[in-house]
Amino acid sequence: MQISGINPTTGLHTTITFEKAIQTVSDSSPATTRDASTVYIAPGFIDVQVNGFAGVDYCQSGTAVEEIGRSIDVIHSSGTSLFFPTVITNSPDEMVGALRNLASAKESLPNGAAMEGFHVEGPFISPTDGPRGAHPQRWVTAPDLDLYQRMQEAARGQIKLFTLSPEWEGAPAFIEAVAADGVTVSIGHTSASAEQISDAVRAGATMSTHIGNGAHKVLPRHPNYLWQQLADDRLYAGVIADGIHLGEDFLRVALRAKGVERAVLVTDAAMPAGCQPGPYMLGEVEVELLPPGDRVVLRGGDRLAGSALFMHKGVEKLMTLGHLALAEAVRLATINPAHCCHVQGRQLGLVEGDRADFVLFVCHSETNEIQVLETWVNGKRVFQAN
Ligand SMILES: [Zn+2]
DSSP, rough: OOOEETTTTOOOEEEESSBBBBBEEEEEEEEOOOOTTTTTEEEEEEEEEEEEEETTETTTTTTTHHHHHHHHHHHHHHEEEEEEEEEHHHHOHHHHHHHHHHHHHHHSHHHHGGGGEEEEEOOOSOTTTTTTTTTTTTGOOOOOOHHHHHHHHHHHTOOEEEEOOTTTHHHHHHHHHHHHTEEEEOOOOOOHHHHHHHHHHTEEEEEESSSSOOSSSSOHHHSHHHHHHHHHHTTTEEOOOOSSSHHHHHHHHHHHHHHHHEEEEEEEEETTSSSOOOEETTTTTEEEEEETTTTEETTSSSOOOOEOOOOHHHHHHOOOOOOOOHHHHHHTTTTTHHHTTOOOOOOOSTTTTTOOOOOEEEOOTTOEEEEEEEEEEEEEEOOOOO
């Protein structure tokens, strides 16, 4: 098969031949004019933090497998080829059950391969209000390798990313063991001291989960866990670029501190993403999708409980709010998550041998508005705009 477009990284007209993997890439002339009809081709987006989408909650053990399949089709409409369903703090049995359910969905669904791996966020996070975010306090607990093993077995080895807070005693030993299992360990929902964060990095943590969110409203000006993580070049950082979770100033500072090499775009989308505004239940937690449908909050308050962000809109916001160039914004949604979370066959980009995962899109030259035209996974088209 063959596909063509402008590669945003090189600015060249590019033609790619492929089966499941890319066979040849030929570049021709540079694109002389770029306008609203210019079709770009990039590797498919990778979103390493998705709690649910299109009314389907990945955190519930009872979620119907066919519903997961339907939500994946909607996720593909955002240019995302691969994603990590993310299971957050709940009772141990429910977390284990949700992971077991996702593992059978991955194996049985025709589009299950889009679930590249699973992300577990909690329950070994900070019990403190603020850092804990919308995670239910009663299930927050100290790191426990036995529970990790139970979860990994239920997930059939598919847990590839694990978010915890290193403020617990015993966190470094836990991090060492989980990292040795090939899992990316990420620091998040934390009120750890600077020293505890250093210890976590020494033990093998390589990422910060949604930096700047899941934090106290007020912090000592310095030192604090934000500076420490922003300053450490050994940590990638996930950013929720929906224009709501992070103010523009913080987003730009975080992007500069991490550089375009170490920042990772995530949606942190919650189940109501892509639905009509109104009340929803995230397990036992009442939330509300506020009009016009771009923020999910705990009911009766303003505490955020995940986003309603589509990945292509995140790329757009990295340009409009984060002041990145298109090639840089695309990198944060493709190569960087692939490196950070060890996604096999996706670490090079549009080059021979990488997986035939693509997104074709147009990008308005003035507003930077992105419209996804097609999404491909392993050489198969999984989304086409009308
Ligand atoms: Zn979170």
